[in-house]
Amino acid sequence: MADRAPAAQSSGQSKIQSGANAALSMVGLASQQISGFVITLLAAGFLAPVEYGVYTLAIVFVELVLAFTYAGFYHFVVTSSEDDKSVLSTMFWLMQLVGWIGGGALIVFASWLSQVFDSPDLAPVLRYLGLLQPFASGMAWASAVLIRRQQMRRHFIIMLLQNSAAMLGGALVLWLWQSLFALVVYRYIRVVIGVFLYSVMTPDRPHFLFDRPMAAHALRYASGLYGSRLLVFVSNFGTDLLLAYFFTTAESGLYRFANRLSTATIDIVGQPLRSFALNQFGAAARTGAQLEPVLNRFCGVMVILMGGFAATILVFGADLVTTLFHPSYLAALGALYALSVRAFAGFGNALILPIFAARNKTQVSMYHNLFWTSVMIATIFVTSDQGLNTLAFAQACVAILTAIAAFALISWQGEVPIRGAVYNILIALAVVGAYYAAASGLWLWIKSGIGVSGLSLGIGLSLATLLALATIGAGMRLRVFDMRVFAER
Numbered sequence: 001m002a003d004r005a006p007a008a009q010s011s012g013q014s015k016i017q018s019g020a021n022a023a024l025s026m027v028g029l030a031s032q033q034i035s036g037f038v039i040t041l042l043a044a045g046f047l048a049p050v051e052y053g054v055y056t057l058a059i060v061f062v063e064l065v066l067a068f069t070y071a072g073f074y075h076f077v078v079t080s081s082e083d084d085k086s087v088l089s090t091m092f093w094l095m096q097l098v099g100w101i102g103g104g105a106l107i108v109f110a111s112w113l114s115q116v117f118d119s120p121d122l123a124p125v126l127r128y129l130g131l132l133q134p135f136a137s138g139m140a141w142a143s144a145v146l147i148r149r150q151q152m153r154r155h156f157i158i159m160l161l162q163n164s165a166a167m168l169g170g171a172l173v174l175w176l177w178q179s180l181f182a183l184v185v186y187r188y189i190r191v192v193i194g195v196f197l198y199s200v201m202t203p204d205r206p207h208f209l210f211d212r213p214m215a216a217h218a219l220r221y222a223s224g225l226y227g228s229r230l231l232v233f234v235s236n237f238g239t240d241l242l243l244a245y246f247f248t249t250a251e252s253g254l255y256r257f258a259n260r261l262s263t264a265t266i267d268i269v270g271q272p273l274r275s276f277a278l279n280q281f282g283a284a285a286r287t288g289a290q291l292e293p294v295l296n297r298f299c300g301v302m303v304i305l306m307g308g309f310a311a312t313i314l315v316f317g318a319d320l321v322t323t324l325f326h327p328s329y330l331a332a333l334g335a336l337y338a339l340s341v342r343a344f345a346g347f348g349n350a351l352i353l354p355i356f357a358a359r360n361k362t363q364v365s366m367y368h369n370l371f372w373t374s375v376m377i378a379t380i381f382v383t384s385d386q387g388l389n390t391l392a393f394a395q396a397c398v399a400i401l402t403a404i405a406a407f408a409l410i411s412w413q414g415e416v417p418i419r420g421a422v423y424n425i426l427i428a429l430a431v432v433g434a435y436y437a438a439a440s441g442l443w444l445w446i447k448s449g450i451g452v453s454g455l456s457l458g459i460g461l462s463l464a465t466l467l468a469l470a471t472i473g474a475g476m477r478l479r480v481f482d483m484r485v486f487a488e489r
Contacts, residue, residue: 031160032271035167036264039186040257042171044325046178049254055183056256057117058125060237064230065102065133069095069140071229072222075357077144079282082214085207090214092141092206099137106130121180128184132191139191141206142198147279149203156272158197166190224362228353231369234377242384254328255388258335265313266343269305270350273298276485278354285358295351295410296420300480302347303428308468310344311436313337315443316460319452334389342396348403355414364413372402424480431478435471439464 043052077091107130114123146155170186177185280294317336321329349372356365376398383394411418443460450456475481 027156027160031163031167032267034268035163035170035190036260038167039170039174039183040260040264041324042174043183044257044329046174047180049257049328051121051180053254053256054119054121055125055180056260057119058122058129061106061113061126062129062133063237064233065099065106066136066140067229067233068098068102068226069133069137071353072225073098073218074140074144075225075278075282075353076218076221077141078147078278079285079357080218081286084204086209086211086214088141088145088204089207089209090211091144091218092138093210094215094218095137095141096134099134103130103133106133125180125184128181129187132187135191135195139194139198142202145202145204147275147282150279150283151203152276152279154201155275158194158201162190162194162197165193169193221360221362224364224366225353225357227366228362228369231366231373232349234373242380254332255335255392257325257329258332258388258392259339262310262313262336262340263343266306266309266340269309270302270343270347273302273305273347273485274350274354277351278357280485280487281354281358285360291355291358291414291416292420295355295416295418296424297482297485298351299347299421300424300428300475301482301485302350303425304431304472304475304481306344306347307429307432308435308471310340311432311439312461312464312468313340314436315439315464316457319447319457323452323454323457332388335392338389338392338396342392342399345396345399345403348406349399351410352406355410355416359414361413364409368406368409372398372405375401427478427480428475431471431475431480434474435467438467442467 043055047055073091073094077087080087106126110123110126110130113126114120143155143158146152146158166186166189169189170183173185173189174182176182277294277298280298281291283289284291284294314337317340318333321333321336349369352365352368356362376395379394379398380391383391407418407421410416442463446456446460446463450459472481476483
């Protein structure tokens with residue numbers, strides 16, 4: 001009996017610790033999405049869709065550079081079991097090379113891209129953003145170091161401080177200077193604050209050390225991940241480029257508005273879960289632990305949290321857009337619903353990279369993404385002239401099929417049993433369905449009583465939050481919501 005008390009106390013402390021990590025991760029990552037949401041809200045209120053479309057088009061190319069920054073060598077820092085000093089220093093210089101090449105490409109090709117998309121303002125925006133990329137690479141290296149050290153708490157504290165300060169600064173600039181270039185200033189504020197915080201709070205420093213054999217090994221390891229990330233980028237942002245090329249930047253702006261709003265909302269939970277997945281699958285790879293229990297835990301939690309946010313958009317989306325945004329953005333409402341489903345369905349494909357990185361089979365994930373990106377691109381070409389809503393709905397269908405294929409591949413090539421994961425997914429989907437039904441009924445009751453306004457939306461979202469907490473509790477009772485997902489170690 002004496003031995004059971006310390007064990008129970010240790011278990012209780014572990015749950016409290018996981019709960020604290022979960023809360024901090026959500027607040028830290030939510031700050032990034034809230035920051036982007038506030039800036040999007042202000043930009044949509046102050047700028048026409050054409051101006052906002054120019055900025056979002058520029059961000060598409062920045063995201064291409066960031067896709068390489070936060071993959072490949074980034075994953076090698078997290079998963080490699082080799083000597084810390086050699087890994088951290090060698091990967092720092094390689095990641096800097098990625099930043100300089102990517103930023104330089106934005107600057108060099110800015111004029112040409114401006115002509116291709118018939119957007120004169122695009123060129124200076126790309127040049128200004130290109131200058132930031134080496135600094136963004138430094139931040140990516142520091143975040144990978146913190147994940148390798150399993151210092152997730154510090155990582156999320158940095159994100160919270162960075163995003164909160166950037167949101168305030170960016171909102172102030174946009175309020176005072178209602179211009180496309182005020183959004184560029186916001187990006188500069190965010191990077192400057194991030195570089196400062198990571199420099200102060202990251203315990204490791206790079207050295208003038210470059211291990212050539214390790215670099216060659218890392219390049220071979222990273223090639224599959226870079227290919228996968230490039231294909232995921234094309235799948236996610238191909239529509240933006242096609243719309244911007246074939247149509248106007250206003251139509252591209254409407255699509256990006258719907259895509260940004262849906263993705264940013266679901267990424268409030270999706271992004272921290274991906275960070276924890278990279279941490280835990282990477283730790284399992286270094287220690288030789290089984291991947292199946294980790295997969296089972298993440299599937300249940302991802303479906304409940306990401307599905308819950310998608311359901312919330314379906315319930316409140318129309319009234320939120322009507323109340324908060326310029327009337328011209330109502331044209332993107334159907335796309336908002338469909339892209340929310342797409343963002344939720346992406347949880348399956350999000351597990352491909354950390355699992356196959358842990359298995360050291362990065363080429364497999366690249367081939368998977370090559371096939372499904374080809375399907376997505378073909379779908380975009382076929383449906384691009386049928387309106388935004390049809391285009392977005394078709395993408396949601398492809399995303400669901402991609403998720404199914406991802407789990408089949410995890411079982412086949414990843415050699416990870418998925419029976420437990422599938423069971424958790426089905427139970428979690430039922431739980432999310434119950435939440436959607438309850439939230440829909442509650443919101444209809446509120447609207448019928450006091451109408452649609454900022455006040456009624458606040459009341460509805462507050463009550464929906466209480467329903468969400470009850471949903472999480474139900475998931476825990478059904479053993480598909482496991483707090484160990486949020487453990488640092």
